[in-house]
Amino acid sequence: MTVLDSRILDSWANDPKGPVALHLEQKLLPVEGADAPIFPPTYAEIGYNIDTLGDGTKVAAIDSVGAQANRIEPIFKQPDYVHLVPQIDIAYGNEKSISILEAGHRLGDAIVRCIGAADGFDLRKSAHDAFELFHDANDSSAIARLSPTSLVFGVWDSRDTQAKLPRIVQSTIRAFDVDVLRRSAQYNPAVDYSTLDVFGEEEKAKQEGDPKSPLAKRGFVHVPAGQAPGGVIARGPIRRDVTVNLVALRRLQGENGEALRRYILGLSLVAATAPLDLFLRQGCLLVPDIDAPARWRRIDRNGARVEIDLAGDAALAYASDAAKAFGVASPRIVSFDKGRAKEDAKKADKKAKKAEKETETA
Structure with a gap:
C-alpha cells in the first residue's frame, strides 16, 4: 500500500503525467441490519429512481451526486475546517443568515445575485467578474478566492455568464439487487x-x-x-463511491497555478475523507460495514489500480498548508438586497415573455 507524503500529493496536483483519479469504495449498512428496508429519495412522477440492468438486477439511487455534494460542502463550516475556505454569511430577513456553503448552486446560486454592495465589496459583481475571467481566459483563480468549493463540487453560472466547471469530487450512494x-x-x-x-x-x-x-x-x-x-431491501451491497478527478484538477489555470491546484486538491481530499453523517432522510440512516473496510485506490493512466493509505488527518494537514500558501480571505457578512432580487426576477420574467412571444410567432 502506498503511503502518501506532500511530495506525492504535489505531483498529483501538478504533474501532467500523474494518475487520473482517486476512488473510494465504501460498503454501507442500515443501522437496523443488512436485511432492513431503507428509503430512497422520491422524485416527481417516478417515485424511486430504480434502474433495471440487462440481467434483471434492480439498482436504486439512494443519494445522488448533487445531494452528496450538498451534504459534504457544509463541513467547511466546522471548527476543524473553517480556516480552509472563505466564510461568507448572507444576512436576510429578521436576523437570519445563510452561509454561501449552504447555497445549492454555490457561486452560481440565485442568492449571490441578490447581495447588496457594502464596505467596498460587491459579491454579485465579484462573482460575475470571476466567472467572466474563467469564461474568457480559463483563469479560475478569482473563483477560488471567493468560493473554492465551487471548484471542488462544480458550478454552472447558467443564469448569467454560462461559465461551467466540472466537479472534482463526485460521490454517489446506490443499492444493488x-x-x-x-x-x-x-x-x-x-x-x-x-x-x-x-x-x-x-x-x-x-x-x-x-x-x-x-x-x-x-x-x-x-x-x-x-x-x-x-422503501427497498438491498439483497446486494449498498455502496458509496467517491471519485476525485485529478485530470479536471490539473486543468485549473490561473495566477500562481501550482499553488491554486495544490489548494483545490487539499480541499478535495478533505471533502472526500471527512466523516459524513449518513442520516439521509427518514427511514434511511446508514453506517459503514465494518466487515468490508473502505478502500482508497489510485487509478493510473494505464488503468492500474493501486491501493493507497488516504487518511483524513493527512488530508487536513496537506490542505492546511496549501490554504496558507494560497491565501484565504477573511470572513465576511453580506446582506440580501430585495431591490436587486426584484431586479433579477424581472429579468427572468422578461425572458419568459420573450420566449413565449417567439414561440407564438414561429
Whole structure:
C-alpha cells in the first residue's frame, strides 16, 4: 500500500503525467441490519429512481451526486475546517443568515445575485467578474478566492455568464439487487367530531375516505392511505463511491497555478475523507460495514489500480498548508438586497415573455 507524503500529493496536483483519479469504495449498512428496508429519495412522477440492468438486477439511487455534494460542502463550516475556505454569511430577513456553503448552486446560486454592495465589496459583481475571467481566459483563480468549493463540487453560472466547471469530487450512494416494498396507512381522528355537532353524519360520510376532501385535509375524518412507496431491501451491497478527478484538477489555470491546484486538491481530499453523517432522510440512516473496510485506490493512466493509505488527518494537514500558501480571505457578512432580487426576477420574467412571444410567432 502506498503511503502518501506532500511530495506525492504535489505531483498529483501538478504533474501532467500523474494518475487520473482517486476512488473510494465504501460498503454501507442500515443501522437496523443488512436485511432492513431503507428509503430512497422520491422524485416527481417516478417515485424511486430504480434502474433495471440487462440481467434483471434492480439498482436504486439512494443519494445522488448533487445531494452528496450538498451534504459534504457544509463541513467547511466546522471548527476543524473553517480556516480552509472563505466564510461568507448572507444576512436576510429578521436576523437570519445563510452561509454561501449552504447555497445549492454555490457561486452560481440565485442568492449571490441578490447581495447588496457594502464596505467596498460587491459579491454579485465579484462573482460575475470571476466567472467572466474563467469564461474568457480559463483563469479560475478569482473563483477560488471567493468560493473554492465551487471548484471542488462544480458550478454552472447558467443564469448569467454560462461559465461551467466540472466537479472534482463526485460521490454517489446506490443499492444493488433491490426488492421494492409498499406500505399503507390509516389516519384515525382523535374523536368523532360529528357527534360533537362540528358537522353532520351526512357530511362525514361524504368526505370520509377522500384524502382531498376539506375535512380530511384538516384531520377531522378517517382517511386511508394505500400503496405508497415503502422503501427497498438491498439483497446486494449498498455502496458509496467517491471519485476525485485529478485530470479536471490539473486543468485549473490561473495566477500562481501550482499553488491554486495544490489548494483545490487539499480541499478535495478533505471533502472526500471527512466523516459524513449518513442520516439521509427518514427511514434511511446508514453506517459503514465494518466487515468490508473502505478502500482508497489510485487509478493510473494505464488503468492500474493501486491501493493507497488516504487518511483524513493527512488530508487536513496537506490542505492546511496549501490554504496558507494560497491565501484565504477573511470572513465576511453580506446582506440580501430585495431591490436587486426584484431586479433579477424581472429579468427572468422578461425572458419568459420573450420566449413565449417567439414561440407564438414561429
